[in-house]
Amino acid sequence: MERIIVVDDESSIRLLYSQELADEGYIVDTSATIAEAVGLLGKNSYDVVILDIKLKNESGLDLLQKIVKEKNNMLVILSTAFSCYKDDFSAWLADSYIVKSGDLKELKDEIKRLLESRKEKTKKV
């Protein structure tokens, strides 16, 4: 079973994502800060990171860079209330970028698509 970590400073969003994704059959952990997320990433192995960009006074893009450097196999989806970060070069490091919405279908579809794509790549190798 795939494991997902949701990094978002909004407790309502963390709860919503964890419940919805758990219903989809994923194991979901949540984190409100980068430090907490780094701790969890060190402890567990995750398939997908759903990462908010603005975390109170921290930037999710810093965590993204760290993840890309250290854990290349992990899929990162930037999930943010801003659409303007699509133009930020560092945001391009992510595997996907979605704008937060009350309808989580897009997020769920994207997770599925990315996981399947990774599976196919692994098969080819």
Added chain:
Amino acid sequence: MALDCCWFNPDRKLKECPNIKEGEEELYSSPRKRLVEKCIECHCFLDDLQSFEKDNPLYLPFSILREEYLEQKGYLQSIAGFLSSKSHEIKFLHELSIVLQTSIDMDEVLSVAMTAITSGKGFGMNRAFLLMVDREHKYLKGYMGIGPKNYEEAWHIWDEVEKSDFSLLALAEHFRNRDIVKEKEKFRDILDQLTVSCNDKDHIFNRALQQKTPILVKNAFDNSEVNPELARILGVESFLIMPLISRNRRIGILLVDNFVTNRQITPRDMQSIEIFAFPVAFAIERASLYEKLQEEVDKQTTANLKLQKQQELIVKMEKMAVIGHVMASIAHSIRNPLTAIGGYARALLKKPDNINSKTEYLEYIVNEAKQLEKVLEEVLSYSDSLYPVMDWWDINHLVKSACNEKELPLEGKKIKCLLNLEQDIPLAFIDYKQIVFCLKMIIDYIVTSQPLLDTILVNTGHGEDHVFISMAAEGIPISNDLLTALTTPFATIEDMRFSASLPLCKIILEKQRCSFSISELPEGGNMYCIKLPRRKEE
């Protein structure tokens, strides 16, 4: 002995002497003067002198004295003529120098200079050419010519000038207004052929400039110093090359000849033109510098206009960027609660039967809806802040009102609000509603940022031109970076609920001439201080 001459006769009557002309009648009453001015040259006087016996002892000395007198008189007359011509020349140069010294118009300077050289009232030369060193100092270029191109034209021009009886300056003005372009075109072929490179050091023009002395060329067609081609272009045997030098700078040369009359250019002509050449060179340089200056001024003016437009554009873009920033902040503040509300609502719809076990979802929906209302209130307050309603208000009343509104939420978090209000505090000129809003925002911020807070101490007081409200909250002090961000409107895109409130307060307060500052408390935590004006803005 009877004498023919009447010089000794003091009683000569009017019109009796043929040598005394009209206007000289006073000589009849002054025999001494008459003798010196008229009789001594009179043939009767000479006849009388010759009629003396040769052995008369007075004959020889008298004859010598008479001859010497006439010689001296002739000499004096020539000196007087020379002085008169010099006086005329000085007057002419003075008149010219006034124009040359005061003019900064290149065409005016050149018109006066060229007319002075060629006019009969000036130096009376037939033709003149002006060659000027170009801006890059690479070429000595033919710039202007003046004078007739052939004999027919010469007679025509001189006849016209004689009839018009213009003064020299009037002639120059006439030339400037009517003929300057025509003359340039008339001599274009010659002017183009006269152009030489400044590097051609052997060329006679460059030599004159190099030596800074005029060169009077004679026998041009058979002169080893002169390029035969130059003699052919000019078509004259003799011409004068006058260098124009201003403060050691090579301005150009004047080429002068008597193309029509073939009159020899004398050393005296050369000397006069040389004296004239100094102010001309200076005036040309000044006019040229003025032209350059004018060009630079025009460039600067154009650049300034462009800069002004760019600045306006930048300001416009900055405004757009600020608006974009604000919109992004607002969108962010709205999207997060909307995501939660929409997400939870959908989750509830998926499992409507199990709604009782999802009260947590409902609580989130209610909380996020409240958050949306708060965002809306902030946005509307910002809009209101653009047009504050100013009046005189008691800030103690204002503080009590704001703290009363916050009493319940503060009690819920077990936070006390202690008021220490100055008695009889002066009134402040403010928008009451907006200041209350700011106080509430600051209290909210303090509560959110200090989780362990138990007391907020609110003070009021006054200074010479202001009253103040300060709120002290002990706890962890705000970092400098965050402090800058918190007091800079739209400095960073942060969560509106948390950090946009203080920048918004700052905007609102500054619009009312109030100041807002945050300082660190010695015991930890921060002091938030608002200073409100006691006077109306003039």
